[in-house]
Amino acid sequence: MIDLTQRAAALRQALNYHGYLYHVLDAPQISDAEYDALLNELRRLEADHPELQTPDSPTQRVGGWVAERFVKVRHPQPMLSLSNAFNAGDLRAWRDRTLRLLPPEVGQTLTYVVEPKIDGLTVVLHYDNGRFVLGATRGDGLEGEDITANLRTVRGLPLTVPLTGDRPAPARLVVRGEAYVNVADFQRFNQLSAAQEARTYANPRNFAAGSLRQLDSAISAQRPLRVWAYQVVALEGAPALATQWDALTYLRDLGFPVIPLGEHVRLFDDFDQVVDYVAAWEEQRQALPYETDGLVIKINQLALYEELGFVGKEPRWATAYKYPAREVITRVLDIQVNVGRTGSINPFAVLEPVAVGGVIVRNATLHNADYIAELDLRIGDRVAIKRAGEVIPQVLRSLPELRDGAERVWTMPEKCPVCGEPIQRTAGEVAYYCVNSACPAQLVRGIEHFVSRGAMDIEGFGIRQAELFVQLGFITDLAGIYYLHERKAELLALEGFGEKKVANLLSAIEASKERPLGRLLNALGIRGVGAVGAETIASHFGRIEALLTATVDDLSQIGGVGPVLAGSVVDWFSHAPNRRTIERLRAAGVRLAAEAPAAVGPQPLAGLTFVITGTLEGVSREEAKILIEGAGGKVTDAISKKTSYLLLGANPGSKAAKAASLGVPTIGMDELRRLLSA
Structure with missing residues (x-):
């Protein structure tokens, strides 16, 4: 006979573990349907046997507990704020003050951990024998507000630790972390709220704080809240931790979400390297999916914290480097x-x-x-x-x-x-439009887009050239770009246009005639048609002549093309000036048809799956995708254990860390070219 208590415990452990894989590591091992089946089984068990329900059950993440007010709770030790540094001089002054308080031989052995300073809401998390029992805000540093019910709804927060049975749970554990919302999730929430005429928020930090201070936890459960853990405040019933790096590793191994070690959290034994890293990181932080307002520099050796103490409400063992206000x-x-x-x-x-x-x-x-x-x-x-x-x-x-x-x-x-022509607003749209297709402002910006890298990619041709050539009357429509060779003498007469510059420009224009049809459709500037949509439409129709007679129904049959986009395409090709532009492009020798399918040759990437991230050297992501798929490979958006390679460019996002955690090999363009030639 099945022991219901053991079955409920096994279900809770499995659901907590797979929730961690999904919400924290973004590396699910089971399907949504399998997860839902386990969750539904646990719900049925708890409904039939309420005594089996525990506070750490995944069924309790939906919220629904309503508080009359938040109860004050005292922290086990003060939740200190940090001193601020705004330049390299401030950082070195902090280090020098620290060294003066330590014996010279100790100061020479210091190492430093540098962590992103997340722009969110500080939370203090209490665990007894591995179970989450209390969560509080920072408050005034001594006392915070009990928001336990709301924190239980945060999907990435473990309700029980460790998530696997390979180590014992500590008798008592208090963790400091930061609740936050990813920028993309925040923007998506605001857009939906605005569409429903509901409240919108000014920034992700306010959104996170407001979401966790709801009296009704069911509201918190609907918000895309996340949490990072970054400090062990108290630990009993487990081996002592020697360093901050050890503490972060310990938290990660228990199942807490921790900012990726070695990637966004760095360890240094040379303070000059810390200063250099801080200076370089201001630009790198722009690629992070969450908002930060700086970096936190901590002495790594935890044993020194008590010795160094604090001044006012600021610890001497850490400081925050703040970047200019956003x-x-x-x-x-x-x-x-x-x-x-x-x-x-x-x-x-x-x-x-x-x-x-x-x-x-x-x-x-x-x-x-x-x-x-x-x-x-x-x-x-x-x-x-x-x-x-x-x-x-x-x-x-x-x-x-x-x-x-x-x-x-x-x-x-x-x-x-x-x-000076009238402007109008189309029903159902928020934007107003100038209805004059010959408006010089539209033409200049249309040319700027047409020649851009993601469109026809005409090197040496930008907004200044577009403004000049339109002003002089050299270009009166997009096709006019391909007739500039007829004005070579006039180009050479312009200030700053020498023989070499004009020759390079005309050569780049000539080369662009062979761009794929999808690039041309993107370049035309049809409202709502971007690079992906243009490629999809080009692949479906094959020749631009087919688009001249296509209907909304014809276009709506294409996956990913809705009636609004279809109407926009049909409307563009219905205007006589635009059709004349197409005819002038044809007369100039611009390719207006997709390439005929190549004969199937060697497929060196057959059976391999790739994910692409970062800025690639020498090619766009779309071009890399075409190379891979042309050689039999497959390109997907999400990394899993089935991914063969991560094609890695400069300034990658979180996919690099995920690849490392899953053991997915990373390659650059040189390695990809070697695979293609194999």
């Missing part, structure tokens, strides 16, 4: 619009100049008229701005409490600011 306050001097390459009228804020992340910002995107209305943004308002993705300045919110009455409400202009 979010600042400034004033909106005006709201203006520009014209995109598809004719979209795009509002932007003219700002009182302000430094953001080391760059002076004078303008910031406002997306569209609806966004301005949602912000209740007015000319003259004080606003919070940031550099989205560290690149594009963006207005986050207005500060109406700072208004003095002189602010003015903005309205969308009735005419295009470039050509």
Whole structure:
């Protein structure tokens, strides 16, 4: 007869372990259906036998416990804040102060752990005999708020440790971590909320904090919360830990989510290397899926922490290196619009100049008229701005409490600011458009896109050349690029256009005539058609002539092409000026058909599966994908144990760490070329 208690325990252990593989390592070993079958079995057991339900059961992650208020809990030791360093001099001053408190022979043996400073909400996690029993906020550092019920809903947080039976559970364990939300998850949540006219959040940190401080834990369960563990606060019933690196390794082995060691968390025995790493990391952090505001530098030897002590509320054994602020306050001097390459009228804020992340910002995107209305943004308002993705300045919110009455409400202009023609808004769309296809602003930006790397890739041709050639009347439509050779004498007469420059430009234009049809369709700037959609459409129709007569129904039959995109394509090819452009491209010798399928030859990559990440040397990811698939290989988006190789470029994301954890070999373009020639 089945022992129900043992069966329930086995189900809990299996579900917790497979949840860790899925939510923390992103390396599932069973299918969703198999996981759901185990979870449903446990639910049935607990429903029939309530005495079998435990606080660490995966069935309890759905939330539903409602608090009247949060109870205060005292931390086992103070949750200290950190001193700040803003430059190399500050870092060395911190190190020198530390060395003065230690014997010289000890100071010479110091090692340092450098960790990303996650921009989230500090949480303190308590485990008794391996079971999660209490979770609290940092609060004032001495006392926090009990948010245990909400933390149970965080999928990556282990409710019991260790997740496997290869080591005993500590009698008592208190862990400090950071609850956060990935940037992509945050943006997706805000988009859905805006569509449903629900509340949106200003940034991932506020979103994470608000999600964990819900009185109804069922709301927390619906939020894409994650957590990183980074400090052992208390440990009983287990061997003592000697270093911070040991502590992180121990937490990882128990099943806690830990920032990848050796990749984003680094160990140094030379402080000069720490300073160099901190300086170089500011650019690297842009590739992380979560937000950080700096790095934390810690002395690695835990035995020195008590000896060094703290000053005020700041430990002497660690400091935080802060990068320039990402979010600042400034004033909106005006709201203006520009014209995109598809004719979209795009509002932007003219700002009182302000430094953001080391760059002076004078303008910031406002997306569209609806966004301005949602912000209740007015000319003259004080606003919070940031550099989205560290690149594009963006207005986050207005500060109406700072208004003095002189602010003015903005309205969308009735005419295009470039050509003066009326603008219109299509039903169901948020954007306004200039309806004049000959609008010079559209043409300049259309050319800029046409010649760009992901489109026809014409080297030496950029926005400045586009502006100049349109202004001089050398180019009046996209096809005009391929008739510039007829104006060679006029090109040579232009300032800065010597023989070599003109020859290189015309040569690059000529070479671009042989780009694949998918690249050309992308280059045409059809609204909604990007690189992937263009390639899909080109593969389906084969020749551009077929698109001239294609209907919405014809296009909607293609996987991934919906009625809106299909309508956009049909509309573009229905306009006489665009059809004339196609005919001029044909007359100039531009390829308008897909290549005929090559005869099947050697397939050196047959049976191999690849994942591509980072910036590849000499080729785009799409080009690498074509190379692999042309040699019989398969390219997927997600890494698993079945992945044969990770094709690794510069500035990779989290896939590199996952490949390492799964033992998937990584290769570069040189190794791929060797495989192709095998």
